[in-house]
Amino acid sequence: MREPSKECELLFDISKGNFSIASLEGINESYLFTLAQANGLIPLVDKALEASRTRTPEDSFKETALQIKRTNFFMSAQLLYLIDLLQKQNISLIPLKGPLLSQHAYKDLSLRPFSDLDILVFEKDLPKVAHTLLKLGYESEHSLEALSHPYVLQKSSDISFVHPQSQVIIELHWKLLKSASHSLSDINALFQHSIKHNFQNTQLASLPLEEEFLYLCVHGAKHRFERIEWMNDINQLFILYKNTFNWDKLFFLAKEESYQTPYALALKILQQRYQQNIPHKKSQALMRSKTVLSLYKKVFILHANDYILKPKKEGFRWMEFYFSFQLEDTLRRKIILLRSLFFPLYIDDILRIKPLPKHLSFLYYLARFKRLLKL
């Protein structure tokens, strides 16, 4: 098996906090920059260079890290502004990933780049939140009718808004994970058990620890952990909370929601890539499954080939599909994945037809043909 490039290994070392000037020997700095940028690690590399005083006059790391710091700052301000506006309307929300993760997992808002703001709200509040975003100048590619359409709410989990001037993207979620059907889909419980983090003098609600960890495991796995930052997020949380996690709860959540494979894959990465000791026997057993080993090998190969820098092929990508297929725990979810491949149903397809009763919901798929035939 091909070994990862020196630059890739250096990025993993930096993400683990292992860096010395000697590590730069034989490194192509321009390639390191490109790879670090694609992996979301520029601020961490910059911090490592700063700490070791390895600076060149034209330091692209420093310049880019500064730009990320600015973006993170202004996006955080935008998030706090929105939270303030929504709280005044008695709307509760939980920010996901983004500024809050950066602050609480890395203890520094500037160390984790983010390109959008994800917020979780109650379904009932969606129209009000959307209306507030529109008033602030945000735009959505979908009609807001989508946010009160029962089948869209059932089949989808989020909708994006973009501000045309600032280019800030807000992803409005009404489900934590699209396919969650038990504890993680119980928004009331998530809000009820949410924990508070101090963020810029404001107490913000955050997902309970175990739910957040599992959410990040599933999110990273869904994207094949193509970016080192997704692995690093999990590693940072693991370092902070490995002794406070309720591991039985975490294991139960993963099992109940049929996310055992993504969970075990994330733990396998922590064990193999970050040399972490997983302190839970049942979870260790999951990590030994053939599927998890096969998926881990695929993630390793992606990084060994610096896949993230390779141009993506047009059309259907079998390898990605097969990875997603292996990632699904149950036959039911594998079938749903196949259905979404052969019969993808988009929000606009659903909106083409007037709301139907639940037992006729299969008719929405006709709208897809209507679109394909351009009727």
Add this chain to the structure above:
Amino acid sequence: MILNKNFLLPAHIMFQTFDDEAVLLDIRTQEHFSLNPIASLFIQSIQEHKSTKASIENILNEYEVTQEALETDLKHLVEELIKHKLIEVI
């Protein structure tokens, strides 16, 4: 005199330094204000809950400026910051 009072950053104000520049941002209005290095050091001191007297000493240690000139500049700065509700008197 205004500099005999102490100040704090209200909860709706964010402060961040960017290399040689610093910014105060009002979350409620999204207005932001750039600060010069001395003003930035003053705000940092306030953020660290230092008294105005201690903040002035801090700046005098860092920059070659007379106390009189500094106090004149800071007086104008504080008045501006209060006017824009970027700091509050404790």
